[in-house]
Amino acid sequence: MKKIMAILLTVAVAFFVFSNLYNTDSDKMLFGDNNPEEAVSQQYVNKSVDPERARPETGSANIVTSVVVNYRSFDTLGEITVLFVSALGVALLGGVLRKKVTFQYKPGFILNQGMTIIAGIVLITGIYIFVHGHLSPGGGFPGGAMIGSAFLLMYLSDETFRAKITGFKILEGTAGSLILIIGLVGLSTGGYFLYNFLPNGTVGDLISAGIVPVLYVLVGLKVGSEVSNILGNFFSGEVEQ
Amino acid sequence: MSQYLYIGLMLVGIYGLLSQKNIIKLILSLNILELGLNLFIISTGYSGGNKAPIIVLGNEGGYVDPLPQAIVLTAIVIGLGVTAVALMLARNIYKKYGTYEIDEIRGDDDD
């Protein structure tokens, strides 16, 4: 009975959506009067690419990075807050299950020795991705998630590893407060919060684009330590195999 | 044409949320819904023939729209946070009630 009602409801929603948005002229859907030349994103591309300006406005070769860190840096600050709140929630809920996870098989010799090599390579790749966020695709968020994956490998291979790492809280707090301090320095020198006050260099160098690489490095470190915290809290409780 | 398929993926996620009785299946349907939504948002910014939004010297053509990509980059990480909190709640429910089915959990209050 429940499944028949679910199917009928889904078919009704599908009929409503497709009857209003179906376009017989072209492949894409009907979105009303959409003029791509007047959109805001076309202005972002023009300010970065136009050869008649003296220098581009942000100076980073990756246009998505300049949107995320320079034009829309408030949204990035809000997203860091959401990750922080979810890490806080997982840590509070995980305190109820207090016993440690004991797997029935112990990690063998190959797992132990191989994990240190592979975890080192993944860690270096993650750091490379968020340091070069303004020159090639990537940025702070996938770089931080890769650092979290490297720490997950280290948790799996050694059971006592979780008690040895206590510096995550210090790293996370330092990175977060440095982002806010840089924003306040921008407010005092330029008049806007998170204003780009360092000089833009030439497009394509490692040190270019103002405060964009500095902010992305701090965001990558903060996201990496938060993801490692979330994964470490899942290793508690009663698990049997 | 592929935009209709991405809306179909969202509808599969909605059907899963309406009809399943296991808590893990509900969280999986929520993930399917978020995956379809991210694909649909990026498909609104793609206009055929343009290149990826990274500046290469000597390029004469246009670039695809960078604004939906910046929005979806944030949305994927937020989906990870929501899934982590939901799974932690599910583990606590299992510790208290001993089951993952919502029929048996709600059955304690019936007469």
Next chain:
Amino acid sequence: MIEIISLIVGGFMILFGILAVESKKLITAVIYMSLMSLLSVVSFIIMKAPDVAITEAVIGSGLVTFLFIITLLQVKKAGDEK
């Protein structure tokens, strides 16, 4: 040519989605979910979005699958006695 690949990948994603929702065992649903995340990376590359593809590949295939599996390991089987 590119559009045919995009349609085929989209069709496979819907098929795996329906199989994941309707499966009997929970572990097969999690594996179908991981396959869907892998196919969506191909879709993101076809639509010229490399940042999003890297992010989805790292988060969808590595971290979310691990979270689901370690939640499923907690279920005690019927024959276990303590």
